[in-house]
Amino acid sequence: MNAGRTARDRARAELTHEIKDAARRQLATEGAERLSLRAVSRELGMVSSALYRYFPSRDDLLTALIIDAYNALGAKAETAAKNAGTPREAWLAVCRAVRAWAIEHPQEYALIYGSPVAGYKAPESTIEPAGRVAIALLGILSQAQASGVLVPPEDAPEPAGLMVEQLGVLAEMAPGVPLKVLARAMIALTQLYGMVSFELFGQLVGTMDPADEFFADATGQLATFIGIG
Amino acid sequence: MNAGRTARDRARAELTHEIKDAARRQLATEGAERLSLRAVSRELGMVSSALYRYFPSRDDLLTALIIDAYNALGAKAETAAKNAGTPREAWLAVCRAVRAWAIEHPQEYALIYGSPVAGYKAPESTIEPAGRVAIALLGILSQAQASGVLVPPEDAPEPAGLMVEQLGVLAEMAPGVPLKVLARAMIALTQLYGMVSFELFGQLVGTMDPADEFFADATGQLATFIGIG
DNA sequence: CCCGAGTCAAGAGCAGTGCTCTCGATTTAG
DNA sequence: CTAAATCGAGAGCACTGCTCTTGACTCGGG
Numbered sequence: 443m444n445a446g447r448t449a450r451d452r453a454r455a456e457l458t459h460e461i462k463d464a465a466r467r468q469l470a471t472e473g474a475e476r477l478s479l480r481a482v483s484r485e486l487g488m489v490s491s492a493l494y495r496y497f498p499s500r501d502d503l504l505t506a507l508i509i510d511a512y513n514a515l516g517a518k519a520e521t522a523a524k525n526a527g528t529p530r531e532a533w534l535a536v537c538r539a540v541r542a543w544a545i546e547h548p549q550e551y552a553l554i555y556g557s558p559v560a561g562y563k564a565p566e567s568t569i570e571p572a573g574r575v576a577i578a579l580l581g582i583l584s585q586a587q588a589s590g591v592l593v594p595p596e597d598a599p600e601p602a603g604l605m606v607e608q609l610g611v612l613a614e615m616a617p618g619v620p621l622k623v624l625a626r627a628m629i630a631l632t633q634l635y636g637m638v639s640f641e642l643f644g645q646l647v648g649t650m651d652p653a654d655e656f657f658a659d660a661t662g663q664l665a666t667f668i669g670i671g
Numbered sequence: 672m673n674a675g676r677t678a679r680d681r682a683r684a685e686l687t688h689e690i691k692d693a694a695r696r697q698l699a700t701e702g703a704e705r706l707s708l709r710a711v712s713r714e715l716g717m718v719s720s721a722l723y724r725y726f727p728s729r730d731d732l733l734t735a736l737i738i739d740a741y742n743a744l745g746a747k748a749e750t751a752a753k754n755a756g757t758p759r760e761a762w763l764a765v766c767r768a769v770r771a772w773a774i775e776h777p778q779e780y781a782l783i784y785g786s787p788v789a790g791y792k793a794p795e796s797t798i799e800p801a802g803r804v805a806i807a808l809l810g811i812l813s814q815a816q817a818s819g820v821l822v823p824p825e826d827a828p829e830p831a832g833l834m835v836e837q838l839g840v841l842a843e844m845a846p847g848v849p850l851k852v853l854a855r856a857m858i859a860l861t862q863l864y865g866m867v868s869f870e871l872f873g874q875l876v877g878t879m880d881p882a883d884e885f886f887a888d889a890t891g892q893l894a895t896f897i898g899i900g
Numbered sequence: 901c902c903c904g905a906g907t908c909a910a911g912a913g914c915a916g917t918g919c920t921c922t923c924g925a926t927t928t929a930g
Numbered sequence: 931c932t933a934a935a936t937c938g939a940g941a942g943c944a945c946t947g948c949t950c951t952t953g954a955c956t957c958g959g960g
Contacts, residue, residue, distance in 0.1 A: 450927060450936070474786070475704040479918065491919080492938050500918065557703070557785025558872055569877065576878075599892070605884045612878060628879060629866075629889045633858060635874075636865020643787055645864075648798065649805075649841060650857060655834045660858045663828070667896065679907070679956060708947065720949080721909045729947065 458496050460486060462510065465503055469549050474504065474559060501562055504553070508564070509571050511550040516574025518543045523578045529586035530670045536578055537634055537661040544638045551642060555635055576631060580616040583627060583670070587618045591671045598622040598669075623669055630664040687725050689715060691739065694732055698778045703733070703788060730791055733782070737793070738800050740779040745803025747772045752807045758815030759899045765807055766863055766890040773867045780871060784864055805860060809845040812856060812899070816847045820900045827851040827898075852898055859893040 464485045469477055479500055483490040497503040522539035526532035544551040554572070558564070586592040601609055601621045609621045609628075616624065637660055640646050641653045650656040693714045698706050708729055712719040726732040751768035755761035773780040783801070787793070815821040830838055830850045838853045845853065866889055869875050870882045879885040 448928065454936090475788070478916085480916080489939050490917095491921090491940075494919075495937065552786035555868075555872070555874070557781035559702075559704070564873065572874070573877075597895075599888070601888065603884050604881070605879075605888060608879050608885070625885075625888060626892070628885065629862060629892065632865040632869050632889070633862035634865070635869065636861040636863070637858075639784075639868065640861050640864065643784070644793065645784070645801070648802075650834075650837050652833070655832050656837070656854075656857065659828070659830065659834060659854060660861070663855070663858065666826075677957065683907095707945085709945080718910050719947085720911075723948075724908065 474553050511554050512571035515543050519575045519578045529582050532582045533665050541638050583619045584616040594620045594623050594669045601625050626668045703782050740783050741800035744772050748804045748807045758811050761811045762894050770867050777871050812848045813845040823849045823852050823898045830854050855897045
């Protein structure tokens with residue numbers, strides 16, 4: 443993809459990658475707030491100040507890891523959506539993919555969906571990768587609508603007021619899908635992340651843990667709730 | 672409540688309280704991971720090492736703050752439940768109380784429902800206060816069941832397998848409530864926290880933010896989903 | 901009343917952190 | 931070929947959590 447022009451450029455790209463890898467490794471074992479630039483530099487056999495040639499601050503390193511995490515999760519979700527048969531199966535497959543990735547990479551999940559890092563303001567560059575899962579789900583709804591298997595539940599209330607505009611933004615990415623379906627999709631989306639976070643952060647211990655069956659039940663019921671036959 | 676026996680005891684209790692207050696203040700402005708023992712000790716005009724007479728480590732201070740946060744939120748939820756009329760109103764009031772408290776104390780909310788603090792293992796003493804909101808909601812269901820306003824939705828699947836045992840634990844705290852209602856209540860509960868977390872952590876920006884109407888819509892729809900007339 | 905036991909705040913110190921700045925060495929580009 | 935850009939290394943600053951020791955204080959039993 444990038445036949446880095448000069449030797450310096452290639453070395454720089456490679457080292458940048460190695461730094462992120464080492465940081466990711468440390469993230470997985472130590473957690474986000476214990477990620478230490480000095481420890482990363484030690485692992486790479488260089489001096490801590492040299493790291494600042496590649497990432498101007500610890501926060502910038504974290505930003506890079508956040509973007510990578512969003513993209514990794516987004517890619518998983520997209521392939522899950524692509525390889526499924528019916529829209530309902532696709533929806534459920536994306537939900538399962540999110541949970542599976544979260545369980546595989548708990549610290550990276552916590553990094554993007556847990557409490558924001560102290561005093562850290564997410565830069566613009568994160569919002570596009572952050573939307574990939576939602577966009578994948580909207581695509582499934584759009585496809586379900588097109589193929590006629592989306593039956594908007596009649597007992598769903600018609601959104602009113604500000605929600606019309608807000609859901610309108612989503613409707614642009616899922617043309618033809620009724621607003622009340624989109625409203626329920628947002629309910630299902632927030633439930634998905636709430637459930638995964640609860641499981642990962644130990645909030646289900648003593649009740650629904652292990653959560654495999656609860657997860658399948660919840661995603662299934664909410665898919666029906668949305669109207670995905 | 673405690674007429675601390677000796678002067679030393681009273682001074683100790685008072686200082687313990689002041690330390691927690693200062694720490695909470697710093698938590699609100701700086702966030703959990705920037706909470707510094709030395710800064711707290713500076714604010715109190717004492718030396719950092721003196722703090723260790725009251726809290727053996729930073730993690731123990733955090734644990735105290737976590738328990739206080741769970742109890743504060745739990746108390747809010749319980750009074751919200753108590754002061755409402757119908758079970759449906761009580762359910763919605765508890766949901767609103769959770770959101771309101773979270774918006775008022777975002778850092779404390781992040782402390783208990785966000786990513787767990789690095790390398791920090793929640794001690795036993797936190798699990799009882801952590802359950803108060805859920806117990807309040809279960810009480811509402813139980814009351815709704817007793818007064819006959821709980822109509823289990825007929826399209827809700829009957830829980831099977833492991834979920835029967837898991838929901839059975841909840842059923843002990845809400846006698847008579849059908850398992851399939853409890854399953855949907857867990858869906859609503861996880862949705863509630865997912866939605867609040869999304870709002871607080873900036874995941875709704877660009878879509879459902881501000882979330883007031885979405886919140887009212889979601890909690891209302893899910894109350895119906897559970898079967899609370 | 902008094903004296904030993906327990907408790908206290910203070911201070912020094914250790915190992916670690918993010919980050920800045922300077923200094924030579926190397927590589928690139930004109 | 932030379933000037934500019936980039937690089938890693940090192941020293942150093944202001945922090946952090948935490949430990950240990952020291953001297954002063956308070957408390958309770960004799």
